[in-house]
Structures are given as C-alpha cells and as structure tokens.
Amino acid sequence: MRRSTDALSVLSTDDLADYDVISDGPRSMESSIADLGQTPKYAGGEPAPLPSAKEKFDTVGLTAEDIQAYVQRSLGAPPDARTWRVYVDGVFGPLTPRDVLQLRQAKLSFPSVQLVVGVFSDDICAEHGVPSGVPHADRCEVVRHCRWVDEVVPDAPWTLHERFLRARHVDYVAIDEGTSIDPDVDRERLKGYDLVKSLRKAIPTRRTNMSTPMPKSFDPFKKEKEAKVVEQEPPSGRSTVKGVPTELAQESEADAGRRADILEALETPFEEPPEPAPFEEPKIDEFGTGVGV
Structure with missing residues (x-):
C-alpha cells in the first residue's frame, strides 16, 4: 500500500x-x-417494507414481476428490450405514500425505465384551484430525492399535449387506474389522458388504497369548496339543526318569543283587581251642572 x-x-x-x-x-x-x-x-436493492406498511398500503407488496406482467397485459404485447421513458406528473405537495407507490410502479413497469416526473408550478395550481401546500422549489427538490425518479420537469403542463410528449421523448405516461373516471379530476387533465390513450402511450398503475383515509388537503385534484354552510346560532337553552333554512329559523325564533311570554305570565303571581270606590251621588252646583262633569 x-x-x-x-x-x-x-x-x-x-x-x-x-x-x-x-x-x-x-x-x-x-x-x-x-x-x-x-x-x-x-446498494441498488430495495429495502423491505415494514409489516405495518403491508397491512396499510395494498400496493406496497407488488413485485417488479407483478408490475411488469400487469403492464404487458394492458399493452397486449411484450415490450422491446430497451430503456423506456415513462412520465408521471402531479402536485406532490406534500409527497405522500400514494405518490411514491405510484412512482415505484412507473419505475418498475419495464425492466429498464427512465422515470420522468413533472411537477406543477404554484401558478398552475392556483389557476386550477388546487392547493399545493408546499412551495414549488421545495416540491421539486423532494421529488428529485425520491429513489425512483431519474428526471424532474419543473414546468409540467396541466394538460398533456403531443408537442410536450415529443419534446421530452416520452414513450409512456403512467396513469393511476380510476383517474379518468374520477369526478374530482379537472376536465382539462382528462382531455390530456384521453389524448395519451388515443396515442397508445398510456400504461396503468394500480391505485393505492389505504386502510386510513388520506386527508382531503393532500388530494392533489380535490378542489376546495367555496360555499360554506353558515351555522345559525341557537337560542339560549335550545339547539337547532345545522343548516336550517332561514324561513324556518325565523319561525322558530317567533315561537320561542311567544313561549317566553307565556312562561313569564305563568311565573308572575295573579293579582286581584282593585275594588271599585263606593258610588257617590254627583254634586250639583247652583246652576244645576254636575261638579267636575
């Protein structure tokens, strides 16, 4: 040495x-x-998932062979032995187990894959009413450090189009099953999915179902509800049903007022009317006119 x-x-x-x-x-x-x-x-192998993760996430136990066989059945023919460029896009704010398990399936969809991941900008998320939760630069950096990702596209388009696919040399786009029929997905994004399917460039990934629901704020395609139900403040000593129509609420307030008057009258002791004064003959003055009349 x-x-x-x-x-x-x-x-x-x-x-x-x-x-x-x-x-x-x-x-x-x-x-x-x-x-x-x-x-x-x-160090290129994949660490084994925890037993608790296997119980919680139904796609965590899929092997590379299972994923590739599933993709081949959807394509109808075995792919050529080369490196395929597979594209996935999303908000990824924050990066959830559902996200990374989809990225894993996309990466293992063929024996050799260059995984390209598009991240929506803050402006695009705001334009389509989707909360990002995390700044764009932070989301891109977190995605870049995911073990399955090979390339990050920071200016990903909201709607996929053929020009973008050609520019990025995308062979296939991985789409979670059920996304195309999810009513919460924006229609413009569905147009892009339909285009990808018409070009025969779509491969399916199995949507991860979790034993505990994911918070709605983490759903990248769930728009916030603008209309909020105004709760009526219940009268003292009473409770009202949430969201009662205004007409019914006004009537109930009137009933409550009448009921309060009745209760007050019942609680007040009854008083006898004063006895009338004894009758007196009217006094007549010298002119024959009653005094005080």
Whole structure:
C-alpha cells in the first residue's frame, strides 16, 4: 500500500498516517476496505417494507414481476428490450405514500425505465384551484430525492399535449387506474389522458388504497369548496339543526318569543283587581251642572 507524502502525512501521528493511506486516491477507500475483507455491498436493492406498511398500503407488496406482467397485459404485447421513458406528473405537495407507490410502479413497469416526473408550478395550481401546500422549489427538490425518479420537469403542463410528449421523448405516461373516471379530476387533465390513450402511450398503475383515509388537503385534484354552510346560532337553552333554512329559523325564533311570554305570565303571581270606590251621588252646583262633569 502506498503512503501519502503530503505535508499532512509527514507531520501526522501514526493514526493519522493510516487514515491518509485509506483516503489517498479516488478509489483508495474501497480498495482499503476490500483489503480488510469488508467489501461494500451493492446498494441498488430495495429495502423491505415494514409489516405495518403491508397491512396499510395494498400496493406496497407488488413485485417488479407483478408490475411488469400487469403492464404487458394492458399493452397486449411484450415490450422491446430497451430503456423506456415513462412520465408521471402531479402536485406532490406534500409527497405522500400514494405518490411514491405510484412512482415505484412507473419505475418498475419495464425492466429498464427512465422515470420522468413533472411537477406543477404554484401558478398552475392556483389557476386550477388546487392547493399545493408546499412551495414549488421545495416540491421539486423532494421529488428529485425520491429513489425512483431519474428526471424532474419543473414546468409540467396541466394538460398533456403531443408537442410536450415529443419534446421530452416520452414513450409512456403512467396513469393511476380510476383517474379518468374520477369526478374530482379537472376536465382539462382528462382531455390530456384521453389524448395519451388515443396515442397508445398510456400504461396503468394500480391505485393505492389505504386502510386510513388520506386527508382531503393532500388530494392533489380535490378542489376546495367555496360555499360554506353558515351555522345559525341557537337560542339560549335550545339547539337547532345545522343548516336550517332561514324561513324556518325565523319561525322558530317567533315561537320561542311567544313561549317566553307565556312562561313569564305563568311565573308572575295573579293579582286581584282593585275594588271599585263606593258610588257617590254627583254634586250639583247652583246652576244645576254636575261638579267636575
């Protein structure tokens, strides 16, 4: 083994000199570990999912063979032995298990895949009423660090068109099953899906069903409801049904007023009317006219 001759090695202790031997050269660390009989393992394999994840997410246990057989059945013919460029788009804010499990299926849809992921900008999300939850730069960075992603498209179009597919050399677009009939998906996006299907460039991914519902704010195609139900404040001592029509609410308030008057009258002690004064003959003045009449 070659010992480093730089100034640090010359002035270092024996321990530091040994460290210099290991770190010297572009591949000296791997070589030194190999010399010690500790050859590093290839890190390209997929870690096994937790048992709890298998119970919660129904697509987490799909193997690469299962995914590829499913895609081949949809295509009707086995694909050529080459690298295919598969495209997936979305908001990815925040990145959820449903998102990454779709990306995994897209990446494993063929034996060799270059996975291209488009991320919608903040302006496009706001234009279509979809809450992003996370700034665009943050969403792109999180997607970039996903183990399945090979390429990130930060300016992804909301509606897929043929010009974009040609420019990005997209062979197939992975679409979650049921997306095309989901009423919450924007119609413009459905037009893009229909185009992809007409071009025979669509491959299916199985939608991940979870044992616990995902919060609505995490659904990238769920628009926020603009109309909010105004709750009527119930009178004291009473409760009202949420969303009661105004006419009924006004009538109930009138009834409550009458009921309050009745209760007040019942609680007030009955008083006898005052006795009338004894009858007196009217006084007549000298002119024959009654006094005070």
